[in-house]
Amino acid sequence: MSNYRLNYLDQLESESIHIFREVAGQFERPALLFSGGKDSITLVHLALKAFRPGKFPFPLVHIDTGHNFQEALDYRDALAESIGEKLIVRHVADTIQAKKLTEPKGKFASRNALQTYTLLDTIEEFQFDACIGGARRDEEKARAKERIFSVRDEFGQWNPKLQRPELWNTYNGRIDKGENVRAFPISNWTELDIWNYIRREKIELPSIYFAHEREVLEYEGQLVAVSEFVDLEPTDKISTKRVRYRTVGDMTCTAAVESSASNIDDIISEIIATKTSERGETRIDDKVSEAAMEDRKKNGYF
Amino acid sequence: MDILRFITAGSVDDGKSTLIGRLLYDSKSIMIDQLEAIEKQTKNREDGEIDLALLTDGLRAEREQGITIDVAYKYFSTPKRKFIIADAPGHIQYTRNMVTGASNSDLAIILIDARHGVVEQTRRHSIIASLLNIPRVIVAVNKMDLVNFSQDVYHNILIDYAAVAQTLGLKNVTYIPISALNGDNIVEPSTHFSWYDGKPLLQILEEVPIHNDINLTDARFPVQFVIRPQTEALHDYRGYAGKIVSGIYRKGDVVTIQPSGINTSIAAIEVGGVEVVEAFAPQSAVLHLTDDVDVSRGDLITLTDNTPQVSNELEVLLCWMDSKPLQVGSKYQLQINSRLVRAVVKEVQYKVNVNSLLQEEAPEKVQLNDIIKATIKTAAPIPYDSYQNLRVNGGAILIDETSHVTVGACMIQ
Numbered sequence: 001m002s003n004y005r006l007n008y009l010d011q012l013e014s015e016s017i018h019i020f021r022e023v024a025g026q027f028e029r030p031a032l033l034f035s036g037g038k039d040s041i042t043l044v045h046l047a048l049k050a051f052r053p054g055k056f057p058f059p060l061v062h063i064d065t066g067h068n069f070q071e072a073l074d075y076r077d078a079l080a081e082s083i084g085e086k087l088i089v090r091h092v093a094d095t096i097q098a099k100k101l102t103e104p105k106g107k108f109a110s111r112n113a114l115q116t117y118t119l120l121d122t123i124e125e126f127q128f129d130a131c132i133g134g135a136r137r138d139e140e141k142a143r144a145k146e147r148i149f150s151v152r153d154e155f156g157q158w159n160p161k162l163q164r165p166e167l168w169n170t171y172n173g174r175i176d177k178g179e180n181v182r183a184f185p186i187s188n189w190t191e192l193d194i195w196n197y198i199r200r201e202k203i204e205l206p207s208i209y210f211a212h213e214r215e216v217l218e219y220e221g222q223l224v225a226v227s228e229f230v231d232l233e234p235t236d237k238i239s240t241k242r243v244r245y246r247t248v249g250d251m252t253c254t255a256a257v258e259s260s261a262s263n264i265d266d267i268i269s270e271i272i273a274t275k276t277s278e279r280g281e282t283r284i285d286d287k288v289s290e291a292a293m294e295d296r297k298k299n300g301y302f
Numbered sequence: 303m304d305i306l307r308f309i310t311a312g313s314v315d316d317g318k319s320t321l322i323g324r325l326l327y328d329s330k331s332i333m334i335d336q337l338e339a340i341e342k343q344t345k346n347r348e349d350g351e352i353d354l355a356l357l358t359d360g361l362r363a364e365r366e367q368g369i370t371i372d373v374a375y376k377y378f379s380t381p382k383r384k385f386i387i388a389d390a391p392g393h394i395q396y397t398r399n400m401v402t403g404a405s406n407s408d409l410a411i412i413l414i415d416a417r418h419g420v421v422e423q424t425r426r427h428s429i430i431a432s433l434l435n436i437p438r439v440i441v442a443v444n445k446m447d448l449v450n451f452s453q454d455v456y457h458n459i460l461i462d463y464a465a466v467a468q469t470l471g472l473k474n475v476t477y478i479p480i481s482a483l484n485g486d487n488i489v490e491p492s493t494h495f496s497w498y499d500g501k502p503l504l505q506i507l508e509e510v511p512i513h514n515d516i517n518l519t520d521a522r523f524p525v526q527f528v529i530r531p532q533t534e535a536l537h538d539y540r541g542y543a544g545k546i547v548s549g550i551y552r553k554g555d556v557v558t559i560q561p562s563g564i565n566t567s568i569a570a571i572e573v574g575g576v577e578v579v580e581a582f583a584p585q586s587a588v589l590h591l592t593d594d595v596d597v598s599r600g601d602l603i604t605l606t607d608n609t610p611q612v613s614n615e616l617e618v619l620l621c622w623m624d625s626k627p628l629q630v631g632s633k634y635q636l637q638i639n640s641r642l643v644r645a646v647v648k649e650v651q652y653k654v655n656v657n658s659l660l661q662e663e664a665p666e667k668v669q670l671n672d673i674i675k676a677t678i679k680t681a682a683p684i685p686y687d688s689y690q691n692l693r694v695n696g697g698a699i700l701i702d703e704t705s706h707v708t709v710g711a712c713m714i715q
Contacts (some may be wrong), residue, residue, distance in 0.1 A: 003513075003580075004516075004518055004550065004582045005304070005513055006304075006585065007303055007304065007583065008303050008304055008305045008370075008384045010585070011304070011305050011584065012305075013574070013587050014545060014584055014586040015584075015585075017545070017574075017586035018526070018586050021526040021543050021586070022526060022546070022640070024527045025527045025599045025640060048575070049574045049575060049586075050543070050586070051527075051529060052530040052575050053529070053531050053536055053544075053575070054531045054541075055308075057527075057530065073513065092455070098403060114703040117384070125646075137377070138376075138377045139373045141374075144374045144375050144376065145372045145373070145374050145375075160372065161372075163372065164707055164708040165398055165399070165401070165402045165623050165699075165708050165711070166402060166708070167401070167402055167405040167406075167697065167708075167711050168405045168406060168693075168694070168697045169545075169547075169639075169694075170404070170637055170638070170639065170697070170698070170699050170702055171704070172637065172699060172708045174635070174701055174706035175706055176706065186590045188375070188386060190377050190379070192379070194382070215618045264411075272490055
């Protein structure tokens with residue numbers, strides 16, 4: 001701190017706090033989309049720095065696919081309670097029933113795409129005008145082009161060709177009724193930045209981020225947890241391995257990595273040495289096509 | 303470790319995307335699965351070389367058309383620094399995208415094709431770098447392999463560019479010969495440039511001093527949000543939350559609230575919930591004031607002995623960013639940091655020719671990508687600094703009142 005210099009984590013933290021406060025200052029009814037993953041946990045930590053000793057000017061909102069890891073759900077509930085903030089949970093299963101949606105089929109039937117319906121319904125139910133999310137630009141090519149304040153039309157759609165120019169640190173959050181903004185405070189953070197920050201700030205994480213024994217199914221080089229949501233066939237190769245999760249999404253579309261990293265230092269060493277990107281290694285849903293993420297975002301995905 | 307934000311200016315033809323791909327690849331920031339994805343796409347190419355440019359084109363339309371449409375942000379880091387690249391398209395119809403990318407950059411890399419030398423596009427990119435007041439420029443003379451790594455070719459381009467830099471008043475210009483395609487002089491010094499005694503590009507990027515670019519003299523604190531817990535224990539707590547965009551604030555400092563002009567002093571400062579005696583740019587902080595004065599979002603807290611200008615008439619250089627032409631006399635919203643006021647463009651004095659910097663007669667209709675000099679009148683006074691002196695309190699955006707789109711970028715004179 002001497003010589004009035006900020007290191008890079010302090011700079012990133014300050015930028016994120018600034019974005020949080022812009023959301024609070026510009027919108028009537030924001031919400032923080034909370035998944036239980038490390039990125040949204042980091043978001044909550046940053047929000048504490050931005051608004052304490054006041055309350056958050058928004059609730060935490062979780063769109064529960066019903067395919068979540070129990071560890072992540074337990075963590076979510078404990079966190080909301082310990083910080084004394086409001087948590088709203090909406091279930092994809094309810095949307096499927098109410099709207100007579102078709103459950104996806106297949107071995108790893110993922111409700112990932114169906115989440116969008118529940119999210120849009122929840123936005124409408126609470127009249128949210130801004131949803132704060134934990135997307136990072138380093139995650140994926142389509143995300144690399146998204147603004148920090150990203151406008152979605154009344155159908156929740158992202159139009160990459162009609163994005164507003166975003167200059168300096170000035171965020172234009174003006175919208176029409178029915179539209180909403182997705183705000184991304186950690187846009188400029190990388191996976192490694194997140195881990196270094198979690199280490200520095202001693203942020204607690206769900207246990208599945210650390211190495212543990214788990215029954216997994218090997219499928220095209222990826223390790224998928226054996227659970228009631230995955231259709232097992234007699235030919236499947238199942239074994240118990242020591243694994244951890246690099247990202248935490250649905251049990252059906254998030255793969256584990258073999259690891260013995262039992263603490264943050266070990267995880268950071270592994271990430272520095274890794275040769276595969278976070279999404280490439282652990283997300284089954286991004287592999288469908290080269291523009292998988294772009295297409296989902298256009299339809300209202302996070 | 304700190305963060306360097308830079309923009310690369312140049313077109314596909316100059317090898318811009320290849321250069322970025324090369325920086326990511328050679329700094330080992332590209333992962334195997336990302337490489338496999340581009341290898342799949344380059345399979346059909348005859349030469350079989352990996353097309354590093356494909357790494358930066360993120361949207362389907364861009365890959366299909368082989369062009370960059372929008373600003374993409376790319377990240378890599380070395381043990382010395384974290385880098386954020388704003389990758390913006392170079393053609394004239396994308397001037398607004400380059401302006402956007404330039405607005406947050408500490409440095410611009412201007413690419414010149416060694417075979418063509420300084421061309422119209424080089425001038426335009428340099429003019430934008432100077433208008434947006436990017437503190438430093440690296441001129442990278444690329445494709446040196448195609449001119450036999452000739453020192454004469456390089457030297458002549460240097461002389462030509464020095465003239466451009468002088469006209470524009472660009473300071474801190476560094477020159478470097480490279481071949482992005484082969485990685486010459488990018489990460490390691492190249493044996494092809496025995497006559498070049500400078501450092502390779504990545505080393506320059508790692509070592510360029512950026513910390514001095516933060517202004518620690520003119521203290522400016524735009525209020526974003528007022529924290530009032532209103533609980534029993536914190537009944538009187540009233541904290542002004544914002545980011546110190548420049549300068550230093552200390553407990554006890556006498557401050558002025560702009561634009562009201564009310565004076566008070568700083569009772570306490572918090573950073574990340576911890577009380578501190580001083581805070582400085584670019585920290586986010588919470589300020590507590592001694593007196594119970596009227597302060598809300600959009601106000602600017604400054605030190606009383608160093609105040610900005612306050613006016614409701616602004617002279618600006620304006621880059622128009624909307625396909626709908628600017629209407630003189632139309633009302634817009636003007637946003638500068640957290641302050642939002644109604645504004646009207648009163649008069650357009652002239653248009654800047656972005657290829658020559660010459661002033662041209664004001665056009666009847668100000669079109670997308672035009673840069674003009676204009677006078678803007680605001681419905682309430684604006685505390686501001688000149689953009690050339692203090693970028694963080696001299697840049698404003700114009701917002702269309704009905705479509706809510708950002709239609710203009712103003713550099714206040």
